[in-house]
Amino acid sequence: MSARRLVGLAAVFALATGAPVLAQDSLPPAPYAYRQLDDPAQEAKAQALMETLRCLKCQSQSIADSDASMAGDMRNEVRQRIAKGEDPEAIRQWLIARYGDYVTYTPQVKPLTWPLFAAPVVFLGLAALLLRGRFRRTRTRAGGGEKA
Missing domain, CATH: 1.20.890 (cAMP-dependent Protein Kinase, Chain A)
Structure with a gap:
């Protein structure tokens, strides 16, 4: 094989294996993805709800346990809605409507x-x-x- 062909194959390999790295999130995590709510009662409600919701990326972990960026976004959404006073069951129904029945560990x-x-x-x-x-x-x- 010629040197030019080897360099071409190496370049194709580098692009193919480097593409997933380029696809990673470049945005910072959502505000409440890793930060708890100030009110302990609200945080307890949020935590209880997050433990019953499945991470759509990991699929074997709840969003409370997952480190996936999508789970962080979902934790942020749950905490923001709880902070606004929304009922946890209403939040669950909203997530089911958005992501499907698979998002909840509680089958309907x-x-x-x-x-x-x-x-x-x-x-x-x-x-x-x-x-x-x-x-x-x-x-x-x-x-x-x-x-x-």
Whole structure:
């Protein structure tokens, strides 16, 4: 391979691997992303709500635990709304409307999701019926078979 081609490949590699670094946030974090509210009661409400909201970037952490910039923005939004006196449930509903049901750890029963809540009950009922029939047959065989 020629030196010119190697330099070209190295340049392409550098651009491809350096692009994610360039895409990082250059804005400073939101004011309440890492700073608590002055009123302890309001901060407690905000903290309780943030622990029930999922970080959309991390997906396995709440926004209270995540260091992702998006979680910081969501913490800021929650704290600002709590400071204005907004109800935590209203804030949750606003975030669900904006980001979808996935943002909350508390699933909601809706026409689309009710089968998810009903399926375990149906499966337990089927299992109970199958086991009941199985034990009846076993008891009949163990009891001496058929009656004359």
